[in-house]
Amino acid sequence: MKICELDTGAPETVRLVTQVWTAACGPDLAITERFARFNLEPAAGTELAGCVALHEGSPAGFVLASVTLHDVAGLQHPSGWIEALAVLPEYQRQGVGSSLLEWAQTWLAQRGCTSLRLGGGLRPFVPGLPVQLDREAFFRRYGFQPAQTESVVWDMAGLLDRYRPPDALKDLAVSVRPLQAGEEPELDAFLAREFPGRWRYEFQEHLRQNGRPEDYLLLWTSRGVDGFCQITLEDSLRPLDRFYMHGLPRPWGQLGPIGISAGCRGQGLGTALIDVALRFLRERGTAACIIDWTHLRTYYEKFGFYAHRQYLILYKELIRRA
Numbered sequence: 534m535k536i537c538e539l540d541t542g543a544p545e546t547v548r549l550v551t552q553v554w555t556a557a558c559g560p561d562l563a564i565t566e567r568f569a570r571f572n573l574e575p576a577a578g579t580e581l582a583g584c585v586a587l588h589e590g591s592p593a594g595f596v597l598a599s600v601t602l603h604d605v606a607g608l609q610h611p612s613g614w615i616e617a618l619a620v621l622p623e624y625q626r627q628g629v630g631s632s633l634l635e636w637a638q639t640w641l642a643q644r645g646c647t648s649l650r651l652g653g654g655l656r657p658f659v660p661g662l663p664v665q666l667d668r669e670a671f672f673r674r675y676g677f678q679p680a681q682t683e684s685v686v687w688d689m690a691g692l693l694d695r696y697r698p699p700d701a702l703k704d705l706a707v708s709v710r711p712l713q714a715g716e717e718p719e720l721d722a723f724l725a726r727e728f729p730g731r732w733r734y735e736f737q738e739h740l741r742q743n744g745r746p747e748d749y750l751l752l753w754t755s756r757g758v759d760g761f762c763q764i765t766l767e768d769s770l771r772p773l774d775r776f777y778m779h780g781l782p783r784p785w786g787q788l789g790p791i792g793i794s795a796g797c798r799g800q801g802l803g804t805a806l807i808d809v810a811l812r813f814l815r816e817r818g819t820a821a822c823i824i825d826w827t828h829l830r831t832y833y834e835k836f837g838f839y840a841h842r843q844y845l846i847l848y849k850e851l852i853r854r855a
């Protein structure tokens with residue numbers, strides 16, 4: 534078996550990642566080339582690298598890793614991720630996965646990382662290890678441990694033709710509407726104040742890549758913007774494959790992140806925002822919606838959503854070499 538560094542910008546890498554990931558993870562977690570191409574572009578302020586394991590010249594598995602290049606998205610620098618690791622079923626249990634993981638760990642350690650996370654990078658394939666893959670034992674063997682708090686996150690699914698607003702929905706003096714061109718500075722100022730880390734970074738990335746302004750909805754109170762959420766539709770910048778909606782009726786849609794100003798929480802604003810966002814998605818034809826990467830199961834159950842997929846958040850501490 535030969536390990537070779539990948540050219541992450543090459544079209545053949547897009548095909549390789551799509552095919553190997555889909556074969557290793559199965560149809561529930563299948564991805565398209567559009568998603569692989571999107572994720573093979575490093576997120577701003579990060580470096581991405583990977584390698585392929587070749588058996589007699591043909592791919593047996595690959596790994597992708599990324600690292601911050603400077604302080605970005607409110608994260609400690611350097612922050613490093615194993616973004617994706619996949620070995621074709623016929624080559625599993627032959628040492629391929631461990632060789633690829635070793636390569637990625639060395640690459641990250643050389644860039645100063647002392648702690649690695651599986652998934653959950655700034656342009657993620659997955660938030661963590663999909664529990665359905667049943668690979669916790671592999672990662673534990675190589676020193677990965679579940680996060681000390683909130684080690685499990687969920688994707689919640691809802692069928693929008695059955696959507697009924699929750700009983701707790703109040704008639705509030707707020708308005709919720711899509712971001713209009715020209716209002717970007719208002720949303721950016723709100724995010725700088727309330728969510729200065731990853732969520733602001735993601736909005737700035739969305740603008741940088743000419744994402745559609747209306748994929749953000751704003752909640753306005755008498756004092757200005759006090760809440761926001763992001764949606765993803767089939768034709769959005771961010772490919773919907775990220776949310777692994779196979780088995781749910783199409784067209785698909787996604788909702789999240791969702792955030793309300795710290796000073797206004799507990800007054801029903803979040804419920805009002807989510808209600809408008811779900812009706813907005815339904816009006817645009819969405820049949821099934823995912824609210825992804827959340828700990829708040831019971832909150833979203835109030836909107837008729839149910840647990841669709843579970844992820845385990847795993848970290849590995851690297852010992853810094855002298």
Ligand SMILES: CC(C)(COP(=O)(O)OP(=O)(O)OC[C@H]1O[C@@H](n2cnc3c(N)ncnc32)[C@H](O)[C@@H]1OP(=O)(O)O)[C@@H](O)C(=O)NCCC(=O)NCCS
Nearest residue numbers: 557617618619620625626627628629630631666668670671
């Ligand atoms: C996880 C994965 C990459 C491991 O690759 P692999 O090439 O099979 O792993 P290795 O052969 O290097 O494994 C070495 C050791 O890890 C452990 N291990 C590997 N697979 C395991 C499994 N399914 N269950 C329990 N332990 C496992 C074993 O102890 C194995 O040693 P052994 O050969 O003596 O039994 C592979 O199973 C895979 O592609 N899974 C689907 C994708 C995935 O889960 N990716 C993670 C999300 S990014």
